[in-house]
Amino acid sequence: MKFKTRLKVTFASIIIFPLFLSVFVFLMIEIYLMNLQKGYKLHELSYDMMSESMQEFISATDEAYEVLVKQKAEDESRFEDIEYLSDIEKNVARSSTYLIVRKGQDIYYTGNEDAAEAIFDKLPDYGGTVTAEDAGYYYDNLEKYVKQIDFTFTDGSEGSIFVITRVSPLISKKLLISTLIAITLILVFTSSVLTQWIQKSVFEPVNELNVAIQHIKEGNLDYVLQNNENGEIGELYRNYEDMRMRLKESTEEKVQQENTNKELISNISHDLKTPITAIKGYVEGLMDGVADTPEKIDKYVRTIYNKANDMDKLINELTMYSGIDNNRIPYNFHRINVADYFGDCIEEVGLDLESRNIKLNYSNMTPEDTVVIADPEQMKKVINNIIGNSVKYMDKKNGVIDIRIFDMQESIQVELEDNGKGIAQKDLGRIFERFYRTDTSRNSAQGGSGIGLAIVKKIIEDHGGYIWATSKEGEGTCIHFVIRKYIELQDNGI
Numbered sequence: 453m454k455f456k457t458r459l460k461v462t463f464a465s466i467i468i469f470p471l472f473l474s475v476f477v478f479l480m481i482e483i484y485l486m487n488l489q490k491g492y493k494l495h496e497l498s499y500d501m502m503s504e505s506m507q508e509f510i511s512a513t514d515e516a517y518e519v520l521v522k523q524k525a526e527d528e529s530r531f532e533d534i535e536y537l538s539d540i541e542k543n544v545a546r547s548s549t550y551l552i553v554r555k556g557q558d559i560y561y562t563g564n565e566d567a568a569e570a571i572f573d574k575l576p577d578y579g580g581t582v583t584a585e586d587a588g589y590y591y592d593n594l595e596k597y598v599k600q601i602d603f604t605f606t607d608g609s610e611g612s613i614f615v616i617t618r619v620s621p622l623i624s625k626k627l628l629i630s631t632l633i634a635i636t637l638i639l640v641f642t643s644s645v646l647t648q649w650i651q652k653s654v655f656e657p658v659n660e661l662n663v664a665i666q667h668i669k670e671g672n673l674d675y676v677l678q679n680n681e682n683g684e685i686g687e688l689y690r691n692y693e694d695m696r697m698r699l700k701e702s703t704e705e706k707v708q709q710e711n712t713n714k715e716l717i718s719n720i721s722h723d724l725k726t727p728i729t730a731i732k733g734y735v736e737g738l739m740d741g742v743a744d745t746p747e748k749i750d751k752y753v754r755t756i757y758n759k760a761n762d763m764d765k766l767i768n769e770l771t772m773y774s775g776i777d778n779n780r781i782p783y784n785f786h787r788i789n790v791a792d793y794f795g796d797c798i799e800e801v802g803l804d805l806e807s808r809n810i811k812l813n814y815s816n817m818t819p820e821d822t823v824v825i826a827d828p829e830q831m832k833k834v835i836n837n838i839i840g841n842s843v844k845y846m847d848k849k850n851g852v853i854d855i856r857i858f859d860m861q862e863s864i865q866v867e868l869e870d871n872g873k874g875i876a877q878k879d880l881g882r883i884f885e886r887f888y889r890t891d892t893s894r895n896s897a898q899g900g901s902g903i904g905l906a907i908v909k910k911i912i913e914d915h916g917g918y919i920w921a922t923s924k925e926g927e928g929t930c931i932h933f934v935i936r937k938y939i940e941l942q943d944n945g946i
Contacts, residue, residue: 473642477634513588513617516540516549517599520613528603531613537561549617554578555609571596571616578602578610595619657685664692673700712886723766727759734759783827783914787938790822790864794857797835808843810851818859823938830911835868837904838931842870845929863917863937869930875923883921884909908933 519540523530530536537551541563550563552572562568571594579602588599597619605611660677667675673696677689734752743749798814805812842853848871858865875883886906912919912933919933 473638477631477638513549513597513599513615516551516615517588517601520601520615524601524603529606531603531611532560532605534561537613538563549615552614552616554612554614555605556611560611567616570594571598575612575614576600578612590619654685657689661688661692664696668696668699673703724763727762730759731756781830781910781914783830785825785827787823788826788828788831789820790818790824790857791816791820793826793828793831794855794866797832798855801836801839805839805843805851805853808851809849810843810846810853813852813854815855816857818857818864822859822864824864824935825938826915826935827911831915834908834911834933837908838868841904842868842872842929845872846870847873860934862939863934865932865934867930867932869928871928874925874927875921875929876925877923880921880923884919 520531531553537553541549541551550567551561552559552563552568552575553561554572554575559568559572571591574591574594575598576589580600588597590597595618597617599615601613601615603611603613664675664677667673675696677692734756737743738749738752743752794814794816798812802812839853843851852871854867854869856867856869858867884905886903908931909919912935915935917933917935919931921929921931923929
């Protein structure tokens with residue numbers, strides 16, 4: 453339930469619920485004070501009985517009394533007519549007034565039997581009318597006002613007709629005190645119920661959320677809030693869970709990044725140490741005069757140059773890794789002809805492979821005018837990294853690398869296959885991950901930063917392509933990647 457709805461329900465409850473209970477309790481107190489056991493029926497209760505003053509009660513008695521006095525003067529025999537007496541009560545007397553007709557010492561008629569039994573024995577005797585004209589009796593202990601008319605029944609029996617009115621209004625001090633206590637209890641009860649409801653529906657969820665945030669503050673990102681709430685509380689819980697999951701993912705990524713950086717530093721440090729050690733050794737050889745012939749000097753210098761190039765490649769890979777990590781690899785896309793571009797690449801890498809006693813086979817099965825959109829420099833890194841990886845893990849004396857380009861209608865597929873040691877199936881799916889090595893031994897022949905194929909994958913994907921590998925242990929590995937062709941739209945004159 454939303455907070456706005458809760459407030460509306462609370463507001464309505466504060467007004468309606470106490471009001472309803474107050475009316476109910478008020479009526480119950482009225483019924484009690486009317487003292488039903490003395491003859492007042494629930495359907496006989498009226499506003500007159502609850503609110504009129506003493507004078508109004510006397511007036512109610514007088515109205516019926518005057519009618520009866522006139523009737524006595526005209527024909528007192530009608531006092532024996534039950535229907536007539538009943539009509540007097542219905543049409544003349546109020547609900548707080550009723551009649552008792554006494555014949556001798558017995559009740560001949562009464563409009564309220566229970567009340568009559570309570571007062572009958574206390575009524576004045578025949579002829580006991582007060583001296584003052586139209587005066588009545590007031591029974592303080594019974595809170596009754598009584599007027600008496602004596603008459604004679606047709607059989608000669610003595611009779612008296614009494615007009616009796618309850619003169620104590622129900623809105624009395626006792627009623628007010630009782631009502632005040634009842635309303636106070638109702639308000640306390642209502643407030644307790646609403647407070648408990650608000651406590652369970654608002655404060656307890658907020659306290660649970662506060663506890664959860666304390667766990668976040670202390671670094672516990674596994675504390676889960678059970679969300680069984682709706683409205684704003686439920687939304688708040690869901691937002692907490694989203695925040696917790698994102699913080700957890702961010703923390704895990706940060707830890708993974710830190711571990712990655714440590715591994716990168718370890719890899720680069722180890723792999724830089726090898727060429728640096730070699731360079732230092734050959735430089736010391738030159739300084740100590742070990743290279744005492746032009747041929748040795750030339751060999752030492754070339755070795756130093758090659759080792760410096762290896763260091764340069766490692767530094768370039770480190771720079772490229774930083775670009776991958778920040779998604780800032782610089783690209784300069786051009787339309788390039790597939791045949792011309794890959795022909796130049798093959799010619800460039802072929803000389804280096806030939807010096808390593810590795811045979812390079814190249815075949816292009818795409819049309820001569822096939823064009824792709826690519827960054828020439830970055831695509832060259834792809835070719836060099838894949839071939840460099842093949843050379844690094846070549847275990848055959850007569851190595852072979854095949855480069856094939858296939859036409860796939862809307863794209864081209866490039867395959868670079870070697871006859872090296874191959875990759876185990878358990879490792880094949882992870883070779884494009886950063887720093888993943890199928891061979892964990894750190895020897896100089898198989899060094900490197902461990903991010904070469906990760907860089908390749910990133911560049912191919914940034915070109916809108918995709919890459920995968922197939923391999924058999926002991927037979928070799930084939931790297932496949934696909935790049936979409938550039939297709940110029942035809943103008944149909946539309």
